[in-house]
Amino acid sequence: GQQVMQIPQYQHVQEGEDFTTYCNSSTTLSNIQWYKQRPGGHPVFLIQLVKSGEVKKQKRLTFQFGEAKKNSSLHITATQTTDVGTYFCAGRGGQGAQKLVFGQGTRLTINP
Amino acid sequence: EAGVAQSPRYKIIEKRQSVAFWCNPISGHATLYWYQQILGQGPKLLIQFQNNGVVDDSQLPKDRFSAERLKGVDSTLKIQPAKLEDSAVYLCASSLYPSAGAAYNEQFFGPGTRLTVL
Numbered sequence A: 001g002q003q004v005m006q007i008p009q010y011q012h013v014q015e016g017e018d019f020t021t022y023c024n025s026s027t028t029l030s031n032i033q034w035y036k037q038r039p040g041g042h043p044v045f046l047i048q049l050v051k052s053g054e055v056k057k058q059k060r061l062t063f064q065f066g067e068a069k070k071n072s073s074l075h076i077t078a079t080q081t082t083d084v085g086t087y088f089c090a091g092r093g094g095q096g097a098q099k100l101v102f103g104q105g106t107r108l109t110i111n112p
Numbered sequence B: 001e002a003g004v005a006q007s008p009r010y011k012i013i014e015k016r017q018s019v020a021f022w023c024n025p026i027s028g029h030a031t032l033y034w035y036q037q038i039l040g041q042g043p044k045l046l047i048q049f050q051n052n053g054v055v056d057d058s059q060l061p062k063d064r065f066s067a068e069r070l071k072g073v074d075s076t077l078k079i080q081p082a083k084l085e086d087s088a089v090y091l092c093a094s095s096l097y098p099s100a101g102a103a104y105n106e107q108f109f110g111p112g113t114r115l116t117v118l
Helices: none
Strands: A004-007 A010-014 A019-025 A029-037 A044-050 A053-057 A062-067 A071-076 A084-091 A099-102 A105-110 B006-007 B010-013 B021-023 B029-035 B044-050 B053-056 B067-070 B075-079 B087-093 B112-118
Touching: A010 A019, A019 A029, A019 A105, A019 B010, A029 A071, A044 A053, A044 B044, A062 B053, A071 A084, A071 B053, A084 B021, A099 B044, B010 B021, B021 B087, B021 B112, B044 B067, B044 B075, B044 B087
Parallel strands: A010 A105, B010 B112
Antiparallel strands: A004 A019, A019 A071, A029 A044, A029 A084, A053 A062, A062 A071, A084 A099, A084 A105, B006 B021, B021 B075, B029 B044, B029 B087, B044 B053, B067 B075, B087 B112
């Protein structure tokens, strides 16, 4: 079945440094979503990417969807302590698949 | 607008006991999901409802887990009997019905129920 892998599993940075997490799917995706989960909280939707090669920005966050629609990345510029949490990608397979498959997440911690 | 409601927030039971979780989605959301999130992992879909019909339950351990959404609104997830490996956070989420021509909608998650099986 469809698998979604994320790397790295953990990332610790100094406040102000950049952060990137990568997501790879075993199959071509129809779309991919990104969620953020704060410690002790629940996943909160960040964005959805649909088109091949799509790039979207939200303030300091940049999201990319690969040309082959099998990988994606999230890049945070100049991290702040409010960015702490676990970032999940979640991919939906092609051919009308409705199930969203989550990666294992990248946990970001920040040294102020 | 009220979010997704779940209860209870915490539950501790012994193995072989039964437990039930309740979820009330955001008003107007036709799609409801139950996820299991084990510590350190991403959410795993257990079952997805479209109104009161099941869209996907391929990862639901049907010998012990059951779920229903009888009136197409709130839902219950039951585990009977529970095993140690069922210890996890059970998340309920909801989304609008995907409209024609639009990509699938974002999912809104509830606070979850943390289950500990001893």
